[in-house]
Amino acid sequence: MASPCVELSNKMKMPTLGLGTWQAPPGKVEEVVKFAIDAGYRLFDCAYFYQNENEIGNAIQQKIKEGAVKREDLFIVTKAMEELVDCGLVKAIGISNFNHEQIERILNKPxxxxKPVNNQIECHPYLTQEKLIKYCKSNGISVTAYSPLGSPNRPWAKPGEPVLLDDPEIKEIAVRHHKTPAQVLIRFLIQRDVIVIPKSDKPQRIEENIKVFDFELSKKEMDVILSFNRNWRAVPALQAVNHKDYPFKAEY
Ligand SMILES: NC(=O)c1ccc[n+]([C@@H]2O[C@H](COP(=O)([O-])OP(=O)(O)OC[C@H]3O[C@@H](n4cnc5c(N)ncnc54)[C@H](OP(=O)(O)O)[C@@H]3O)[C@@H](O)[C@H]2O)c1
Structure with a gap:
């Protein structure tokens, strides 16, 4: 089943669910992306920094050639720029890891x-980002949640840090709905009208992660999950902590 779409402020349609590709190994990602297209994924989150864009491009080209999908049905995110919109190479500009003060600065830029149509930020039950999401939406900026499963495979993980997928209360909600904890975490974001890009390079999980449009969390369950917030970041980008624009010192 293909994912539904949200309309961005520039009227473009963006799928609510896509595939993350950070740490998807170059030798494997080509097959992974082809599999994901067949499984119904139409949004792919990429970056030059992930060192696998060539292979992702090859997979997309092959699937278009095969007639499995049309280019206009795919939404490819990479990290990009105003001149590329002028050239017609990019259809919409988003931002990533911007706090509300930085967004304000952009919006007021002479x-x-x-105008950015989307802000890609870390978001999951331990970092619910309620104020920033509200701010973005009130300014017509949609939000994409990265690390929606808590990025369990992040290379800098330390023993004792929370493991979202093992959270007993998330597991309990999953059992109640006959779903997996990952599906509950993804659904939690979709019900907040947040676009979500879980990463997997395992076919079974790629299929599992898109099967989230056939159940609904109750208002009570949503409130319970929102209450898990502890402002914990899986991706604190500590290498940039002394940069003048380090975004995570602001409250939101
Ligand atoms: N803009 C930014 O600064 C930024 C920062 C971080 C991430 N991102 C983007 O967001 C994407 C997602 O974030 P992320 O990769 O940090 O973390 P994530 O999506 O929260 O978690 C991915 C991890 O969860 C595992 N996983 C996936 N599906 C699962 C399932 N159903 N059950 C159990 N485990 C599952 C994956 O393992 P397997 O692959 O082995 O299945 C992988 O190790 C990235 O890939 C990237 O595209 C952007």
Whole structure:
């Protein structure tokens, strides 16, 4: 089943669920992306920094050639720029890891050509981002949640840090719905009208992660999960902590 879409402020449609590709190994990611297209994924989150964009491009080209999908049905995210919109190579500009003060600065920038349509930020039950999401939405900026499963495979994970997929209360809710904890975490974001990009390079999990449109968390369950917030970041980008624009010191 293909994922439904949300309409961005520039009227473009963006799928609510996509595949993350950070740490998807170059030797494997080509097959992974082809599999995901067949499984119904139409949004792919990429970055030059992930060192696998060539292979992802090959997979997409092959699937288009095969007639499995049309280019206009795919939404490819990479990290990009105003001139590329002018050239017609990019259809929409988003931002990532911007706090509300930084967004405010962009929106008030004299001569701003293209308003960002999306802010990609870390978001999951331990970092619910309620204020930032509210701020973005009130400014017509949709939100994509990265690390929606708590990024269990992040290379800097330390013993004793919380493991979202093992949270007993998430597990309990999953059992109640005959779903997996990952599906509950993804659904939690979709019901908040947040676009979500779980990463997997395992066919079984890629299929599992898109089967989230056939159940609904109750208002009570949503409130319970929201109450798990502890402002914990899986991706604190500590290498940039002394940069003047380090975004995670602001409250939101
Ligand atoms: N803009 C930014 O600064 C930024 C930062 C971080 C991430 N991102 C983007 O967001 C994407 C997702 O975030 P992420 O990769 O940090 O973490 P994530 O999606 O929260 O977690 C991915 C991890 O969970 C495992 N997994 C996936 N599905 C699962 C399932 N159903 N059950 C159990 N485990 C499952 C994956 O393992 P397997 O692959 O082995 O299945 C992988 O180790 C990235 O890939 C990237 O595209 C952007």
């Amino acid at each position: 001569g701003l050509k293209y």
